[in-house]
Amino acid sequence: MKVKVFLILGLLISISGYLADRFLFQGSKSTYQIPVNFEQCESLVYRLAEITSIVNLNTSVDAEKAIIPEAINSDNQLKEHEKLKKENEQQHHLIAMGIVIILLLIAMIFITLHHSRRKIKKANHSLSEFSNQIEQKAIALQLANESKDKFLSIISHDLKNPISAITGLSELLMDPTLEITEEERGKYLKYINDGCISADHLLENLMKWVRSQTGKLEMSPQEFDLLQPVNEAICLVQNAAIRKNISVTTSLKEGTKVYADHEMISTCIINLLSNAVKFTPHHGSIHIDAELRPELVKLHISDSGIGIPPENIQNLFHPEKKSGTLGTANEKGTGLGLLLVKEFIEKNNGTINVQSSVGAGSVFTLSLPHNNMELIEKMEPTRS
Structure with a gap:
Protein backbone atom coordinates (compact mmCIF):
# COMPACT_ATOMS: atom_id res chain seq x y z
CA MET A 1 0.00 0.00 0.00
CA LYS A 2 2.84 2.34 0.92
CA VAL A 3 4.77 1.49 -2.31
CA LYS A 4 1.82 2.60 -4.35
CA VAL A 5 1.74 5.90 -2.49
CA PHE A 6 5.43 6.58 -3.25
CA LEU A 7 4.95 5.74 -6.91
CA ILE A 8 2.09 8.19 -7.14
CA LEU A 9 4.22 10.91 -5.49
CA GLY A 10 7.09 10.30 -7.91
CA LEU A 11 4.76 10.44 -10.85
CA LEU A 12 3.36 13.77 -9.70
CA ILE A 13 6.91 15.23 -9.33
CA SER A 14 7.83 14.14 -12.83
CA ILE A 15 4.70 15.66 -14.30
CA SER A 16 5.25 18.91 -12.46
CA GLY A 17 8.84 19.08 -13.77
CA TYR A 18 7.69 18.41 -17.29
CA LEU A 19 5.08 21.13 -17.19
CA ALA A 20 7.45 23.64 -15.71
CA ASP A 21 10.04 22.96 -18.40
CA ARG A 22 7.42 23.17 -21.15
CA PHE A 23 5.41 26.20 -20.28
CA LEU A 24 7.46 28.32 -17.85
CA PHE A 25 10.88 28.21 -19.38
CA GLN A 26 10.17 27.57 -23.07
CA GLY A 27 11.87 30.17 -25.36
CA SER A 28 13.83 32.02 -22.73
CA LYS A 29 17.10 30.58 -21.77
CA SER A 30 17.52 32.48 -18.54
CA THR A 31 20.28 32.15 -16.04
CA TYR A 32 17.47 31.49 -13.43
CA GLN A 33 16.55 28.23 -15.05
CA ILE A 34 16.14 25.52 -12.38
CA PRO A 35 17.59 22.25 -13.55
CA VAL A 36 15.38 19.29 -12.84
CA ASN A 37 16.69 15.72 -13.05
CA PHE A 38 13.62 13.51 -13.27
CA GLU A 39 15.63 10.31 -13.43
CA GLN A 40 17.15 11.08 -10.04
CA CYS A 41 13.73 11.78 -8.61
CA GLU A 42 12.36 8.57 -9.96
CA SER A 43 15.35 6.70 -8.61
CA LEU A 44 14.83 8.31 -5.23
CA VAL A 45 11.22 7.33 -5.22
CA TYR A 46 11.95 3.74 -6.03
CA ARG A 47 14.60 3.58 -3.32
CA LEU A 48 12.17 4.92 -0.79
CA ALA A 49 9.69 2.34 -1.91
CA GLU A 50 12.25 -0.43 -1.59
CA ILE A 51 13.22 0.72 1.89
CA THR A 52 9.59 0.83 2.87
CA SER A 53 9.04 -2.64 1.47
CA ILE A 54 12.01 -3.98 3.41
CA VAL A 55 10.76 -2.37 6.60
CA ASN A 56 7.30 -3.76 5.99
CA LEU A 57 8.75 -7.19 5.26
CA ASN A 58 10.73 -7.19 8.47
CA THR A 59 7.68 -6.07 10.39
CA SER A 60 5.60 -8.84 8.81
CA VAL A 61 8.26 -11.43 9.61
CA ASP A 62 8.42 -10.27 13.22
CA ALA A 63 4.62 -10.39 13.42
CA GLU A 64 4.54 -13.87 11.96
CA LYS A 65 7.25 -14.96 14.38
CA ALA A 66 5.09 -13.63 17.22
CA ILE A 67 1.89 -15.27 15.84
CA ILE A 68 3.38 -18.78 15.32
CA PRO A 69 3.99 -19.44 19.03
CA GLU A 70 0.55 -18.08 19.80
CA ALA A 71 -0.95 -20.37 17.16
CA ILE A 72 0.98 -23.30 18.52
CA ASN A 73 -0.16 -22.49 22.04
CA SER A 74 -3.70 -22.00 20.80
CA ASP A 75 -3.59 -25.38 19.02
CA ASN A 76 -2.31 -27.07 22.17
CA GLN A 77 -5.00 -25.38 24.18
CA LEU A 78 -7.59 -26.50 21.64
CA LYS A 79 -6.32 -30.08 21.85
CA GLU A 80 -6.32 -29.88 25.64
CA HIS A 81 -9.84 -28.45 25.55
CA GLU A 82 -11.00 -31.24 23.25
CA LYS A 83 -9.36 -33.76 25.56
CA LEU A 84 -11.03 -32.25 28.60
CA LYS A 85 -14.32 -32.11 26.70
CA LYS A 86 -14.08 -35.80 25.85
CA GLU A 87 -13.17 -36.64 29.42
CA ASN A 88 -16.15 -34.62 30.65
CA GLU A 89 -18.42 -36.33 28.14
CA GLN A 90 -17.13 -39.72 29.28
CA GLN A 91 -17.71 -38.76 32.90
CA HIS A 92 -21.21 -37.56 32.05
CA HIS A 93 -21.90 -40.85 30.25
CA LEU A 94 -20.62 -42.83 33.21
CA ILE A 95 -22.72 -40.77 35.63
CA ALA A 96 -25.80 -41.16 33.42
CA MET A 97 -25.23 -44.91 33.16
CA GLY A 98 -24.79 -45.09 36.93
CA ILE A 99 -28.00 -43.18 37.50
CA VAL A 100 -29.86 -45.43 35.05
CA ILE A 101 -28.47 -48.54 36.74
CA ILE A 102 -29.43 -47.21 40.19
CA LEU A 103 -32.94 -46.36 38.96
CA LEU A 104 -33.27 -49.83 37.44
CA LEU A 105 -32.15 -51.41 40.71
CA ILE A 106 -34.63 -49.26 42.66
CA ALA A 107 -37.39 -50.20 40.20
CA MET A 108 -36.50 -53.91 40.50
CA ILE A 109 -36.48 -53.67 44.29
CA PHE A 110 -39.84 -51.84 44.26
CA ILE A 111 -41.37 -54.39 41.89
CA THR A 112 -40.02 -57.26 43.99
CA LEU A 113 -41.35 -55.72 47.20
CA HIS A 114 -44.73 -54.98 45.57
CA HIS A 115 -44.93 -58.54 44.26
CA SER A 116 -43.96 -59.89 47.67
CA ARG A 117 -46.56 -57.70 49.37
CA ARG A 118 -49.21 -58.93 46.95
CA LYS A 119 -48.22 -62.52 47.69
CA ILE A 120 -48.30 -61.84 51.43
CA LYS A 121 -51.64 -60.06 51.12
CA LYS A 122 -53.04 -62.92 49.05
CA ALA A 123 -51.69 -65.44 51.53
CA ASN A 124 -53.18 -63.47 54.42
CA HIS A 125 -56.52 -63.30 52.59
CA SER A 126 -56.44 -67.04 51.96
CA LEU A 127 -55.46 -67.63 55.56
CA SER A 128 -58.28 -65.37 56.73
CA GLU A 129 -60.78 -67.22 54.53
CA PHE A 130 -59.45 -70.53 55.76
CA SER A 131 -59.71 -69.29 59.35
CA ASN A 132 -63.29 -68.13 58.71
CA GLN A 133 -64.14 -71.51 57.20
CA ILE A 134 -62.67 -73.26 60.20
CA GLU A 135 -64.60 -70.96 62.52
CA GLN A 136 -67.83 -71.56 60.61
CA LYS A 137 -67.23 -75.30 60.66
CA ALA A 138 -66.52 -75.09 64.37
CA ILE A 139 -69.79 -73.22 64.90
CA ALA A 140 -71.64 -75.72 62.70
CA LEU A 141 -70.04 -78.56 64.64
CA GLN A 142 -71.04 -76.96 67.92
CA LEU A 143 -74.61 -76.53 66.67
CA ALA A 144 -74.60 -80.12 65.46
CA ASN A 145 -73.44 -81.30 68.88
CA GLU A 146 -76.12 -79.19 70.55
CA SER A 147 -78.71 -80.63 68.16
CA LYS A 148 -77.46 -84.13 68.88
CA ASP A 149 -77.61 -83.52 72.62
CA LYS A 150 -81.09 -82.08 72.25
CA PHE A 151 -82.18 -85.04 70.13
CA LEU A 152 -80.82 -87.52 72.67
CA SER A 153 -82.52 -85.60 75.47
CA ILE A 154 -85.86 -85.77 73.68
CA ILE A 155 -85.49 -89.47 72.91
CA SER A 156 -84.25 -90.46 76.35
CA HIS A 157 -86.55 -88.34 78.50
CA ASP A 158 -89.33 -86.37 76.85
CA LEU A 159 -90.45 -89.13 74.52
CA LYS A 160 -89.84 -91.94 76.97
CA ASN A 161 -92.10 -90.49 79.66
CA PRO A 162 -95.39 -90.49 77.74
CA ILE A 163 -94.66 -93.90 76.24
CA SER A 164 -93.86 -95.31 79.68
CA ALA A 165 -97.10 -93.85 81.04
CA ILE A 166 -99.10 -95.36 78.18
CA THR A 167 -97.45 -98.74 78.69
CA GLY A 168 -97.99 -98.76 82.44
CA LEU A 169 -101.62 -97.65 82.34
CA SER A 170 -102.51 -100.02 79.51
CA GLU A 171 -100.98 -102.96 81.42
CA LEU A 172 -102.93 -101.92 84.50
CA LEU A 173 -106.21 -101.86 82.61
CA MET A 174 -105.47 -105.24 81.08
CA ASP A 175 -105.14 -106.86 84.52
CA PRO A 176 -108.26 -109.07 84.95
CA THR A 177 -108.00 -108.97 88.71
CA LEU A 178 -108.16 -105.16 88.80
CA GLU A 179 -111.35 -103.90 90.33
CA ILE A 180 -112.00 -100.27 89.40
CA THR A 181 -115.03 -98.14 88.71
CA GLU A 182 -115.97 -96.93 85.30
CA GLU A 183 -115.04 -93.41 86.35
CA GLU A 184 -111.53 -94.53 87.27
CA ARG A 185 -111.24 -96.54 84.07
CA GLY A 186 -112.24 -93.46 82.07
CA LYS A 187 -109.62 -91.42 83.94
CA TYR A 188 -106.90 -93.93 83.07
CA LEU A 189 -108.01 -94.03 79.46
CA LYS A 190 -107.83 -90.23 79.39
CA TYR A 191 -104.23 -90.37 80.60
CA ILE A 192 -103.42 -92.92 77.92
CA ASN A 193 -105.04 -90.76 75.26
CA ASP A 194 -103.18 -87.65 76.44
CA GLY A 195 -99.91 -89.58 76.37
CA CYS A 196 -100.60 -90.81 72.86
CA ILE A 197 -101.45 -87.27 71.65
CA SER A 198 -98.36 -85.86 73.34
CA ALA A 199 -96.09 -88.53 71.89
CA ASP A 200 -97.59 -88.13 68.44
CA HIS A 201 -97.19 -84.36 68.56
CA LEU A 202 -93.63 -84.68 69.80
CA LEU A 203 -92.70 -87.21 67.14
CA GLU A 204 -94.21 -85.01 64.44
CA ASN A 205 -92.18 -82.01 65.58
CA LEU A 206 -89.09 -84.15 65.94
CA MET A 207 -89.32 -85.49 62.41
CA LYS A 208 -89.84 -82.01 60.98
CA TRP A 209 -86.96 -80.66 62.99
CA VAL A 210 -84.62 -83.45 61.82
CA ARG A 211 -85.67 -82.92 58.20
CA SER A 212 -85.06 -79.19 58.57
CA GLN A 213 -81.61 -79.73 60.11
CA THR A 214 -80.55 -82.17 57.37
CA GLY A 215 -81.84 -79.98 54.53
CA LYS A 216 -84.47 -82.51 53.45
CA LEU A 217 -87.53 -80.42 54.27
CA GLU A 218 -89.23 -79.34 51.07
CA MET A 219 -90.51 -75.79 50.99
CA SER A 220 -93.31 -74.84 48.62
Missing part, protein backbone atom coordinates in the same frame (compact mmCIF):
# COMPACT_ATOMS: atom_id res chain seq x y z
CA PRO A 221 -94.46 -71.24 49.20
CA GLN A 222 -97.85 -70.28 47.83
CA GLU A 223 -100.67 -67.85 48.47
CA PHE A 224 -103.33 -69.26 50.83
CA ASP A 225 -105.99 -68.17 53.28
CA LEU A 226 -104.88 -68.20 56.94
CA LEU A 227 -108.36 -69.14 58.16
CA GLN A 228 -107.91 -72.76 57.01
CA PRO A 229 -104.79 -73.68 59.07
CA VAL A 230 -106.17 -71.71 62.05
CA ASN A 231 -109.41 -73.74 62.05
CA GLU A 232 -107.44 -76.99 61.65
CA ALA A 233 -105.22 -76.11 64.62
CA ILE A 234 -108.25 -75.26 66.77
CA CYS A 235 -109.74 -78.68 66.00
CA LEU A 236 -106.50 -80.44 66.99
CA VAL A 237 -106.23 -78.73 70.40
CA GLN A 238 -109.98 -78.68 71.09
CA ASN A 239 -110.03 -81.88 73.21
CA ALA A 240 -107.17 -80.68 75.42
CA ALA A 241 -108.84 -77.27 75.76
CA ILE A 242 -112.22 -78.83 76.66
CA ARG A 243 -110.64 -80.91 79.42
CA LYS A 244 -109.39 -77.66 81.00
CA ASN A 245 -112.57 -75.72 80.16
CA ILE A 246 -110.55 -73.31 78.00
CA SER A 247 -112.40 -71.44 75.26
CA VAL A 248 -110.55 -71.14 71.95
CA THR A 249 -112.02 -68.51 69.59
CA THR A 250 -111.01 -66.59 66.50
CA SER A 251 -112.16 -63.39 64.80
CA LEU A 252 -110.14 -64.14 61.70
CA LYS A 253 -112.10 -63.47 58.53
CA GLU A 254 -112.00 -65.40 55.32
CA GLY A 255 -109.72 -63.86 52.70
CA THR A 256 -106.80 -63.11 55.02
CA LYS A 257 -104.14 -64.33 52.64
CA VAL A 258 -100.40 -64.73 53.04
CA TYR A 259 -97.61 -66.01 50.79
CA ALA A 260 -95.74 -68.81 52.57
CA ASP A 261 -95.36 -72.57 52.90
CA HIS A 262 -98.75 -73.89 54.02
CA GLU A 263 -97.45 -76.89 55.98
CA MET A 264 -94.83 -74.87 57.86
CA ILE A 265 -97.29 -72.17 58.89
CA SER A 266 -99.79 -74.80 59.96
CA THR A 267 -97.11 -76.41 62.16
CA CYS A 268 -96.34 -73.01 63.70
CA ILE A 269 -100.00 -72.29 64.57
CA ILE A 270 -100.52 -75.79 66.04
CA ASN A 271 -97.41 -75.46 68.25
CA LEU A 272 -98.38 -72.00 69.49
CA LEU A 273 -101.97 -73.08 70.25
CA SER A 274 -100.73 -76.22 72.05
CA ASN A 275 -98.44 -74.09 74.22
CA ALA A 276 -101.28 -71.67 74.91
CA VAL A 277 -103.53 -74.52 76.11
CA LYS A 278 -100.67 -75.99 78.17
CA PHE A 279 -99.94 -72.75 80.06
CA THR A 280 -103.51 -71.47 80.39
CA PRO A 281 -105.31 -72.42 83.62
CA HIS A 282 -108.75 -73.97 83.81
CA HIS A 283 -111.59 -71.74 82.62
CA GLY A 284 -109.13 -69.59 80.72
CA SER A 285 -109.40 -68.30 77.16
CA ILE A 286 -107.38 -68.23 73.94
CA HIS A 287 -108.12 -65.89 71.05
CA ILE A 288 -106.75 -65.65 67.53
CA ASP A 289 -107.05 -62.56 65.35
CA ALA A 290 -105.19 -60.88 62.48
CA GLU A 291 -104.01 -57.39 61.61
CA LEU A 292 -103.71 -56.50 57.94
CA ARG A 293 -100.84 -54.29 56.76
CA PRO A 294 -99.95 -53.17 53.19
CA GLU A 295 -97.10 -55.69 52.88
CA LEU A 296 -97.73 -58.21 55.66
CA VAL A 297 -100.27 -59.88 57.91
CA LYS A 298 -99.84 -60.01 61.68
CA LEU A 299 -101.42 -63.07 63.30
CA HIS A 300 -101.94 -62.64 67.06
CA ILE A 301 -102.41 -65.67 69.36
CA SER A 302 -103.25 -64.36 72.84
CA ASP A 303 -104.05 -66.30 76.01
CA SER A 304 -105.01 -65.65 79.63
CA GLY A 305 -102.29 -67.96 80.89
CA ILE A 306 -99.72 -67.72 83.64
CA GLY A 307 -97.41 -65.48 81.56
CA ILE A 308 -93.67 -65.62 81.09
CA PRO A 309 -91.03 -63.95 83.31
CA PRO A 310 -88.99 -61.31 81.43
CA GLU A 311 -85.74 -63.19 81.98
CA ASN A 312 -87.20 -66.29 80.29
CA ILE A 313 -88.59 -64.59 77.18
CA GLN A 314 -85.18 -64.29 75.51
CA ASN A 315 -84.55 -68.01 76.07
CA LEU A 316 -87.86 -69.20 74.62
CA PHE A 317 -86.36 -70.06 71.23
CA HIS A 318 -83.24 -71.72 72.65
CA PRO A 319 -84.24 -75.20 73.81
CA GLU A 320 -80.80 -75.80 75.39
CA LYS A 321 -81.73 -72.99 77.87
CA LYS A 322 -85.27 -74.11 78.61
CA SER A 323 -86.57 -73.11 82.01
CA GLY A 324 -88.37 -76.39 82.70
CA THR A 325 -91.65 -74.64 83.54
CA LEU A 326 -94.56 -77.07 83.74
CA GLY A 327 -97.99 -76.40 82.34
CA THR A 328 -100.98 -75.52 84.49
CA ALA A 329 -101.86 -79.25 84.57
CA ASN A 330 -98.23 -80.28 85.07
CA GLU A 331 -97.71 -80.74 81.33
CA LYS A 332 -94.10 -81.07 80.25
CA GLY A 333 -92.57 -79.44 77.23
CA THR A 334 -89.32 -79.80 75.29
CA GLY A 335 -89.08 -76.34 73.77
CA LEU A 336 -88.73 -77.98 70.38
CA GLY A 337 -92.08 -76.59 69.22
CA LEU A 338 -91.05 -72.94 69.69
CA LEU A 339 -87.70 -73.67 68.03
CA LEU A 340 -89.54 -75.00 64.98
CA VAL A 341 -91.87 -71.98 64.98
CA LYS A 342 -89.00 -69.51 64.88
CA GLU A 343 -87.09 -71.46 62.23
CA PHE A 344 -90.13 -72.00 59.98
CA ILE A 345 -91.33 -68.39 60.26
CA GLU A 346 -87.89 -67.04 59.32
CA LYS A 347 -87.68 -69.42 56.36
CA ASN A 348 -90.89 -67.80 55.10
CA ASN A 349 -89.48 -64.25 55.41
CA GLY A 350 -91.49 -63.64 58.56
CA THR A 351 -90.82 -62.77 62.19
CA ILE A 352 -92.13 -63.80 65.60
CA ASN A 353 -92.62 -61.49 68.56
CA VAL A 354 -93.62 -62.21 72.18
CA GLN A 355 -95.30 -59.91 74.69
CA SER A 356 -95.95 -61.34 78.12
CA SER A 357 -96.09 -60.56 81.82
CA VAL A 358 -96.45 -62.89 84.76
CA GLY A 359 -100.09 -63.53 85.63
CA ALA A 360 -101.44 -61.52 82.67
CA GLY A 361 -101.06 -63.99 79.83
CA SER A 362 -99.02 -63.86 76.62
CA VAL A 363 -99.40 -62.69 73.04
CA PHE A 364 -97.42 -64.40 70.28
CA THR A 365 -97.42 -62.43 67.01
CA LEU A 366 -96.48 -63.96 63.66
CA SER A 367 -95.68 -61.45 60.88
CA LEU A 368 -95.98 -63.01 57.44
CA PRO A 369 -95.65 -61.50 53.95
CA HIS A 370 -98.88 -60.55 52.24
CA ASN A 371 -99.52 -61.30 48.56
CA ASN A 372 -96.69 -58.94 47.54
CA MET A 373 -95.27 -59.62 44.07
CA GLU A 374 -91.69 -58.73 45.05
CA LEU A 375 -91.78 -61.24 47.89
CA ILE A 376 -93.46 -63.82 45.66
CA GLU A 377 -90.64 -63.50 43.10
CA LYS A 378 -88.05 -63.69 45.91
CA MET A 379 -89.57 -66.79 47.53
CA GLU A 380 -89.39 -69.39 44.82
CA PRO A 381 -90.08 -73.01 45.83
CA THR A 382 -86.90 -74.36 47.45
CA ARG A 383 -85.63 -77.24 49.51
CA SER A 384 -84.55 -76.09 52.96
